[in-house]
Amino acid sequence: AQRVTQPEKLLSVFKGAPVELKCNYSYSGSPELFWYVQYSRQRLQLLLRHISRESIKGFTADLNKGETSFHLKKPFAQEEDSAMYYCALRVSGSARQLTFGSGTQLTVLP
Amino acid sequence: EPEVTQTPSHQVTQMGQEVILRCVPISNHLYFYWYRQILGQKVEFLVSFYNNEISEKSEIFDDQFSVERPDGSNFTLKIRSTKLEDSAMYFCASRETVGNTIYFGEGSWLTVV
Numbered sequence: 001a002q003r004v005t006q007p008e009k010l011l012s013v014f015k016g017a018p019v020e021l022k023c024n025y026s027y028s029g030s031p032e033l034f035w036y037v038q039y040s041r042q043r044l045q046l047l048l049r050h051i052s053r054e055s056i057k058g059f060t061a062d063l064n065k066g067e068t069s070f071h072l073k074k075p076f077a078q079e080e081d082s083a084m085y086y087c088a089l090r091v092s093g094s095a096r097q098l099t100f101g102s103g104t105q106l107t108v109l110p
Numbered sequence: 111e112p113e114v115t116q117t118p119s120h121q122v123t124q125m126g127q128e129v130i131l132r133c134v135p136i137s138n139h140l141y142f143y144w145y146r147q148i149l150g151q152k153v154e155f156l157v158s159f160y161n162n163e164i165s166e167k168s169e170i171f172d173d174q175f176s177v178e179r180p181d182g183s184n185f186t187l188k189i190r191s192t193k194l195e196d197s198a199m200y201f202c203a204s205r206e207t208v209g210n211t212i213y214f215g216e217g218s219w220l221t222v223v
């Protein structure tokens with residue numbers, strides 16, 4: 001069965017500092033990984049997905065199949081980045097539903 | 111930008127009562143999902159629905175749960191006889207047939223007392 005692990009429940013950094021939110025996965029198939037963000041009292045929103053290899057709001061994430069990781073990084077954190085971040089793995093099959101990690105609450109301090 | 115909408119945003123119900131949570135998926139989407147998040151825990155998949163039938167469901171989705179698409183726009187989750195442990199945030203989500211992104215609603219907070 002698939003599994004997504006986010007080892008840090010809470011992460012605090014100062015504004016302007018680099019930030020890395022860790023995500024590791026286990027899945028026997030070919031993985032598709034996503035990062036979702038949830039700002040305070042708002043819905044889950046897709047931040048980025050590995051197949052797009054894009055940078056959204058300064059965030060990037062690289063899929064490392066050797067380490068089975070998909071860490072989220074940003075070189076200079078901003079206060080508005082404070083939110084809950086969820087790493088998710090999409091499984092194969094007709095429904096292609098998401099399996100989420102437990103989330104990391106990022107707080108960017110002024 | 112089109113959004114998935116959910117009602118109610120918050121519902122308090124007594125244990126043993128039936129609850130229906132409603133969702134309006136994005137209009138051209140054909141795959142629908144329910145997820146739940148118990149306070150302090152991860153977001154968990156409950157069920158997916160396509161072509162008027164359940165396509166996948168998790169172990170959580172037992173006989174107390176059911177889903178329905180009663181008309182062309184609504185997608186409902188019914189909990190037949192609520193238990194205290196059903197207290198959670200329930201998220202509806204939808205996806206296009208060909209697109210990859212799953213879009214989430216804002217969630218419905220269910221509190222069972």
